[in-house]
Every structure is written in structure tokens, then in C-alpha cells.
Amino acid sequence: MIKIFTVSIFFFFTIVVYSQNIPNNSFEEWYTAAEGHEDPVSWNTANPTTNVMPIYKVTTEKTDDSYEGSYAAKLTSKTILTFVAPGFITLGDFDIDL
Secondary structure, three states, X not given: OHHHHHHHHHHHHHHHHOOOXXXXXXXXXXXXXXXXXXXXXXXXXXXXXXXXXXXXOOOXXXXXXXXXXXXXXXXXXXXXXXXXXXXXXXXXXXXXOO
């Protein structure tokens, strides 16, 4: 019984110690991109693809309507030409195949 308890305590602390940290998880840090829109630091959005000539649509915006802290990310789906571009943010890489 003591072995099971010891092993389970070991696994619990191993999981807690090696948990991942999400960068800029409160969306407090933003930067102005070359296209003129703001994007959250460390996050990828569709804005670099949708905020170009002749479209000029931003699907991820900074807002001060936050649950905690000063800022939040507002995601809005918008119609662009003939399709709907979803508002999304991701920590991973993505490609938009038009």
C-alpha cells in the first residue's frame, strides 16, 4: 500500500512540475503588425491574411472588455469575398489554402 501511495505522489509532482506555460495567456501584450492591425504577442491569427488590399478585414481584435486584466482578444467571423473567415487565435502554425 505504501508503494502505491509513494508512486502516485511521485507522478502527481512530476505532472505539476512539467506542466506547460501558455505565453501571454492573459492577452495583455499586443504588437502592431506591418499591415497596421494589432495582434497578441506569441499568438498567430488570420489577420495577416485578411487585412490586405482589397479586403481590409480584421477577425481578431484587442478589446478592453476583459474578465481579468486590461485587455482581451475579441474574435469575429467576417465574410471575405465569397467565404467566411473565422476569428481565431492559435499557438501553432497554420496555412490558409485559398
